[in-house]
Amino acid sequence: MQKDNVRRYFGIALFDRRKEVGVCLGSCPVxxxxxxxxxxxxxxxxxxARELKKCNPEREVWVVTSPSMKDFYKNEFLFDRVLTIKKRPSYRALKILCEEIGCVDYVVHFGKRLKMKDLFFLSRLKTNNIIGLDDKIKLINIKLGGESEKLHFVEKFKLALNKMGVEHPDSSYIVPKNPSTISKLKKKLKLRWPEDKLILCFNPFGSGSSRKMSVDLSVSLINEMLNKSDANIVLLCADDMKSEAQKITHMVSDVQRLYLYDEQSSLDTLVALMELSSGVISVDTATVHIASGLNKPLLGIYNNNPGNYSEWHPNSSMASVIFSSETFVEDVNLLSVEIFGKEFSSWYKNFFR
Structure with missing residues (x-):
């Protein structure tokens, strides 16, 4: 942390200068x-991108993202141009990227505390406006940090679009769906459960150790759900958690009512399983946001971190939330099985009975 502070100090000293007004003329991208x-x-x-182009169809919207996210931004999220850069890029790579980008009208960078390489990159860009959350930085001439403090990130992005002339953007999420994957998994689930019963998806594995449930707790929560409902349950997990998930499938009270997808996982399979379900229970925020985008009844499990929660809570009127504990210790394994059982029963009755 101290090294980061030192680098930021030098980054501000070396690169943080106010941009000249009118650097880029004419119709330039965002x-x-x-x-x-x-x-x-x-x-x-x-x-x-959808909302910016709805307001001004002639305006191009570009994004810099990681190589793994390129196809989503290009094919699903409607960006006109997708530039990629690897994690922890060199200064040379950032300089080349700036040259490749050329002139842009607005840059939106929502890092809350910009690092030295962020500052170098922004200082090299040819742009009229930089919208950001780090209000201490001179390069950022449209400062939203204080204005958007404690707002959900959706609201922060809405504010950014407001500054670019989009008054009432529709913030409904775009969730990529693959019809052939949905059809394939529908057949698989029908073979597993021929009778027409309610299906719930459960994801006990979030990113980071503080959001990963133990096998024992996962089993206990699944048993609560099986006992307190007549639903069947699909267990969601990434490939790196498959061994833990397989242990869970052998330990629950009714193995016939639990299903684990046995092939390689992908975004397509994750979305398909959730699309085919009636509701979602999850500690994983990506799953939470996808469920919100699919308008599924959702029971989210969060650690008790008010700052994080205010910015990343489920953006859905169909969501309920349980906190892992009343303390600020971040560990989902502190969640009480008894409390979960009560909250699950209430949620289930509200949506399905």
Whole structure:
């Protein structure tokens, strides 16, 4: 942390200068910096290009993102141009990227505390306006940090679009769906459960150790759901958690009512399983945001971190939330099985009975 502070200090000293007004003339694109965005973050901002182009069809909307997210931004989220850069790029790579970008009218960079390389990159860009959350930085001439403090990231992006002339953007998420994957999994689920019963998706594995449930707790929560409902349950997990998930499938009270997808996981399969379900229970925020985009009844499990929650809570009127504990210790394994059972029963009765 101290090294980061020192680098930021030098970054501000070396690169933080106010931009000249009118550097780029004529109709120039809008550029979003999303190189750190993972799946959940990307779903939350999936609508921005659509709404900018709805307001001004002639305006191009570009994005810088990671190579793994390129196809989503290009094919699903309607960006006109997608530039990619690897994690932890060199200064040379950032300089080349700036040259490749050329002139842009607006840059949107929502890093809350910009690092030295962020400052170098922004200082090299040819742009009229930089919209950001780090109000201490001179390069950022449209400062939204204080104005958007404690607002959900959807609202932060809405404010950015307001500054670009989009008054009432529709912030409904774009969730990529693959019809053939949905059809394939529908057949699989029908073979597993021929009778027409309610299906719930459960994801006990979030990113980071503080949001990953233990096998034992996962089993206990699944048993609560099986006991307190007549639903069947699909267990969601990424490939790196498959071994833990397989243990869970052998330990629950009614193995016939639990299903784990046995092939390689992908975004297509995740979305398809959720689309085919009636509701979602999850500790994983990407799953939470996808469920919100699909308008599914949702029971989200969050650690008790008010700052994080205010910015990343489920953006859905069909969502309920349980906090893992009343303390600010971030560990989903502190969640009480008894409290979960009560909250699940209430949620289930509200939506399905």
């Amino acid at each position: 550029l979003f910096i999303r190189w750190d965005a993972k799946l959940g973050d990307s779903i939350v901002s999936s609508w921005v």
